Amino acid sequence: xxxxxKRVLVAKPGLDGHDRGAKxxxxxxxxxxxxxxxTGIRQTPEMIAETALQEDVExxxxxxxxxxxxxLFPLVxxxxxxRGMSKVRVIAGGIIPEEDVSALKExxxxxxxxxxxxxxxxxxxxxxx
Amino acid sequence: MGVPSKSKxxxxxxxxxxxxxxxxxxxxxxxxxxxxxxxxxYTPEDLEGFNYNEALGxxxxxxxxxxxxxxxxxxxxxxxxxxxxxxxxxxSNRRYRYLLEQGQTGLSIAFDLPTQIGYDSDHPLSxxxxxxxxxxxxxxxxxxILFQEIxxxxxxxxxxxxxxxxxxxxxxxAMARKQGANPAKLNGTxxxxxxxxxxxxxxxxxxxxxxxxxxxxxxxxxxxxxxRWNTISISGYHIREAGATAAQEVAFTLADGIAYVQAxxxxxxxxxxxxxxxxxxFDAHNNFFEEVAKFRAARxxxxxxxxxRFKSKDPRSCTLRFHTQTAGCSLTAQQPHNNIVRTAIExxxxxxxxxxxxxxxxxxxxxxxxxxxxxxxxxxxxQLLANENRVGDCIDPMGGSYFIETLxxxxxxxxxxxxxxxxxxxxxxxxxEHGYQQREIQESSYQYQKDIESGKQVIVGVNxxxxxxxxxxxxxxxxxxxxRRQKEKLARVKAERDQxxxxxxxxxxxxxxxxxxxxxxxxxxxxxxxATLGEICDTLRNIFGVQREVLVF
Numbered sequence: 001x002x003x004x005x006k007r008v009l010v011a012k013p014g015l016d017g018h019d020r021g022a023k024x025x026x027x028x029x030x031x032x033x034x035x036x037x038x039t040g041i042r043q044t045p046e047m048i049a050e051t052a053l054q055e056d057v058e059x060x061x062x063x064x065x066x067x068x069x070x071x072l073f074p075l076v077x078x079x080x081x082x083r084g085m086s087k088v089r090v091i092a093g094g095i096i097p098e099e100d101v102s103a104l105k106e107x108x109x110x111x112x113x114x115x116x117x118x119x120x121x122x123x124x125x126x127x128x129x
Numbered sequence: 130m131g132v133p134s135k136s137k138x139x140x141x142x143x144x145x146x147x148x149x150x151x152x153x154x155x156x157x158x159x160x161x162x163x164x165x166x167x168x169x170x171y172t173p174e175d176l177e178g179f180n181y182n183e184a185l186g187x188x189x190x191x192x193x194x195x196x197x198x199x200x201x202x203x204x205x206x207x208x209x210x211x212x213x214x215x216x217x218x219x220x221s222n223r224r225y226r227y228l229l230e231q232g233q234t235g236l237s238i239a240f241d242l243p244t245q246i247g248y249d250s251d252h253p254l255s256x257x258x259x260x261x262x263x264x265x266x267x268x269x270x271x272x273x274i275l276f277q278e279i280x281x282x283x284x285x286x287x288x289x290x291x292x293x294x295x296x297x298x299x300x301x302x303a304m305a306r307k308q309g310a311n312p313a314k315l316n317g318t319x320x321x322x323x324x325x326x327x328x329x330x331x332x333x334x335x336x337x338x339x340x341x342x343x344x345x346x347x348x349x350x351x352x353x354x355x356x357r358w359n360t361i362s363i364s365g366y367h368i369r370e371a372g373a374t375a376a377q378e379v380a381f382t383l384a385d386g387i388a389y390v391q392a393x394x395x396x397x398x399x400x401x402x403x404x405x406x407x408x409x410x411f412d413a414h415n416n417f418f419e420e421v422a423k424f425r426a427a428r429x430x431x432x433x434x435x436x437x438r439f440k441s442k443d444p445r446s447c448t449l450r451f452h453t454q455t456a457g458c459s460l461t462a463q464q465p466h467n468n469i470v471r472t473a474i475e476x477x478x479x480x481x482x483x484x485x486x487x488x489x490x491x492x493x494x495x496x497x498x499x500x501x502x503x504x505x506x507x508x509x510x511x512q513l514l515a516n517e518n519r520v521g522d523c524i525d526p527m528g529g530s531y532f533i534e535t536l537x538x539x540x541x542x543x544x545x546x547x548x549x550x551x552x553x554x555x556x557x558x559x560x561x562e563h564g565y566q567q568r569e570i571q572e573s574s575y576q577y578q579k580d581i582e583s584g585k586q587v588i589v590g591v592n593x594x595x596x597x598x599x600x601x602x603x604x605x606x607x608x609x610x611x612x613r614r615q616k617e618k619l620a621r622v623k624a625e626r627d628q629x630x631x632x633x634x635x636x637x638x639x640x641x642x643x644x645x646x647x648x649x650x651x652x653x654x655x656x657x658x659x660a661t662l663g664e665i666c667d668t669l670r671n672i673f674g675v676q677r678e679v680l681v682f
Contacts, residue, residue, distance in 0.1 A: 015242035015258050017331020020371050020458070023571055023682060024578050040680045041331045042246075044254065066242060067497065067607065071257025097496045097604055115462040115495045116591040118582050 008126060009057040011039040011048040013076055016066035021093060021115075025061060028119035029126060045072065049079030052088060059126050060088055062109075065095040070103060077108050091125060093117065137172045145169065161419035162577075163376035165539045171531030179534065184429070188524045190444070192432035194425050194537070195525040196483045197448050202521030206234075208486035209511045210287060212454065214239035214264035215498050216611045218274035221264040225279060227501065231508055235486060236279070237287040239263035239498075240297070245332040247293050247666030250615045259612035262498065263289075267619045267663070269656045272300040273307065281305050285316035287362070287452065287486070292334040294321040295343050296665050299652035302355065318359035318408055318452070321347060324385040324557055325364045327679060328566045329371040334666065337558050339673035343648060344389065345396040348403040350649035359408040361389060362452060365427075368566070369412035370458045372574020375423045376540055378412060380547030381557075381566050383430055387548075388557040390439055400439045404446030413475040413482075414456040420475070421527050422536035424451070424482025430541055453479035454488040460495045464590035464598045468492035473510045480520050481527050487511055497604040564681040571681065619661065626659040634658040635668050642672045 010026040012019060019041055030036040037055045039048060052060050060080070062073060073092065080088055092104065093113040101112045111125050159167040168175075186192055189199030198204075211228055214221045225236055240263040243255035249267050250259045259265050266272055276286075290297045298319050305315055323340040326333040333340070344361065351358045365373075365382035373381065386407065393403050411427065413420055431449035435441040455475035460468045469492045476489050489507040491499030499507070514520050527533045547569070554560040561567070580586035587593045638651040655665050 015246050015248075015254065015332075016262075017326075019331065020574055024575060026682060027571075027575055028578075038680075038682045040678045040682075042678070066258060067261040068257035071609075075256075095496065097606075098600065099604075115460075116588070118592075119578065120582070 006034045006059065006126060007037070007055060007057040008034050008059045008061060009037045009039065009048070009052050009055060010061045010063065011043055011051070011076075012041045012063055013043055013045060013048055013072045014064055014066055014068045015042055016064055016068070017041050018065040018094075019063070021065075022061075022063035025063070025093065025119060025122055029061075029123060032123045032127070034126065045075035045079045048076050049083050049085070052080060052085060053083045058088060060090050061122075061126075062090065062092045063094050064092070067095065069094065069096050070100060073104060073109055074107050091122070093122070133172060133174075137170065137174050140170075161416045161536075162374040162414065162573075163419065163540060163543055164374070165376075165419075165536065165543060167418075167532075167536075171535050173531065175531050175535045184534070184538070185528060191436070191447055192429045193448055194429040195528050197428065197450050197485065201483060201524045202480070202515070203524070206515050206521060207480060207484055207511075208235040208285065209233050209508060210235035210237045210452070210486045210488055211504055211508055212237040212239050212289065212488045213499075213504065214241075215262070215605065216260045216264070216607050217615060218264055218266070218271040220611075222275050222277050222279070224501075225275075228504070228508065229279070229284065231505060232512060233508055235285045235287065237488060238275070238289065240288070240290055241265045242332070244297075244662060245290060245293060247334050247662060247670070249661050249663030250612065250619055252663055259615055260607050265612075265615050266297065266300065267615070268622045268659050268661045269300050269303055270618070270622050270659065272297075272304045276304055276308070281308060281310040282314045285318075287318040287320075289320050291320050291323055291326050291330075291332055292340070293662060293666065294319045295347055295649060295652045296656065296662055298347065299649065299656045303653055303657050312355050314357070315355050316357050318362050319347070320364060320410070321361040322364045322385065324388060324561065325367055325382070327561045327676070328368060328381065328385075329373075329570065330364075330367040331678065333676050335669065335673040336676040339642075339669075340676075341389075341392045342396070345393045345398070346647045346649055348393050348398060348406070349396075350647055351406065352403060354649075358406065359450075360403065360406045362408050362410045363389065364410040366410050366412045366454055368570060369414060370456065371570050372577060373570045374573050375414065375416070375419050376543035377547060377566075377569055377573060379423055379427045379430065379540065380544035380551070381570075382409065382411070383427065383434060383544070384548050384551045384557040384560070386431065387434060387438070390435075391556070394439070400435070400441050401443040401446050404435060404439070404441060405443060405448070408485075409449055409451035411451055411453050411479075411484075412456050413453050413479040413484075415459045415471060415475060417474060417478050418533060418536060419540070420478035421482045422533055422540050424453075424479070424484065425525075425528075425533070425537045426540040426544065427451070428483070429537070430544060450485045452486045452488070453482075453484040455479070455490045457490055457494060460490060460492070461588060461591050462495035464596070465492050465495065465601050467590055468495070469506055469510065472507060473514070476510055476514060477520060480514055483525060493601055493604060496601070497606070500603045500605050502603055562679060564679055567679065567681040622659055623661070630658040631655075631660045631664070634660055635664060638665065639668055639672065642669060
């Protein structure tokens, strides 16, 4: 059976404008054959969840470098749940101290990718879901 | 000086190639970020036709290739200025005073994202962001706390603030007045560079036209009120950090500079009335020689642009003075102490390139904003370069190197091509609206990532020489209680201020913004009434509208 093409949303929650990593990941996923929607910067949790719903994605990748991950990621996940998308996988990357990773996993972030992660590792993770 | 006894080609044929045949070179091609080839050797032949006077001149003289000032670091060392701010005005003030005690010679203020994008700390969009990447400033009161016991007439202050620059500058002036400082003696810089926000940094608020007006209003106002202030810091740093090459960094930055100069001229200013107060901000990245050459090329290019394109007659207008920050994007989370070494070498490139001020990154910044120990090491790195290694004792020490001069020329040529492309598109702003710079940067950024993943670009500890490494400790964490306290402080300010004064000041700002008068006095009146940053920005958002991201992907 041919596996359906994965649809992925790459999103930038909060006010942080650092989009280099998000754009690289989005492009690497696209080059790997996935359908990728990139939100652009300054997205609210509601906007991200709504886009995820409208675009019918299976994976949401959140990128944040401002240190607001512990505040904003739970809000995104709540908004996804509100829209009946609790099965959508959420992965994350950015400037996230290792000690925060377990707290993020507890709220439902399935993987956290720090600086220096090869894009292939992220592709494998998304394709494996 | 004698001439070489034989030609370079003879050496290649007779000595170099036989050796390379026996032991091949490590790479097929050696090059820098801008894809300019690094040959094995440079000799006088590579500089044939080189005209010393046209290409270099003398320090402090046109075209300023060798340095912006006549005596460079022999008189005064570069300003050591660590970008810093977090949690609250109280905490940040403590950090500034600590850094000054440690021998830092200038201040550099990092504001949090709500302050940069014009939201008060109690705004829903500020959720989670208050005090995270900088200090939160809601009203003049926060500014008063931020600069407590800091001698404003002695310390120069750089503020990384763009869309809300006129408001923060107004607060600085109002706070300085309250401290009794003479505005004519205030020294400092506001970044005030909205074009690179559209291109690479993302804290824009307003559309281009009103944004450019606010910027030229500042040029005019400062000339009369705070003449020693650097009215803008035209920034390549964030362009480079977003992935640009060295040549693109120079080109896109100078193209932005051209747009600001043109806007000010269009607003009725004479070029030599304001151009001497323009300043620049560049990245010091990891390709050492390319970076040194880049700074020199940028100085020469700007001098020519000002003289030839804008017919400036004042050498000060032709002088490119700049701040440098080492490359944040070169720091790694892996083996973080290597970042100290990376930063030291990047800092050396900045000094050899003739920077006027310098920020050195801290080794823990791939994890969090810097801790006190890490920032102290970063500052000591600069103090070592200046005092132990004595790298500033001779002006432009790389000048005259066959390699550096060839590379300086090549970078100028490459950057000039990009500026010509931007000119063809109708200037920096039109090109941004086409997504030109954004697309170029993205291509370079993706290519760099691919080079890392293929191993072509080695990053120690990341794709080569990987090892287990102990976790670093002492990372800065912002207590969530800080945001709560900030909101309480804001509520108190609003309760205690004279509301009639606030309403009148905001109304006055609205009138001025709708008309053509200079907006700066109205901003000063607003902040003195303790109108908040969010209230002031809301007033402007209602009049000017907001600019959405030009999304290029």
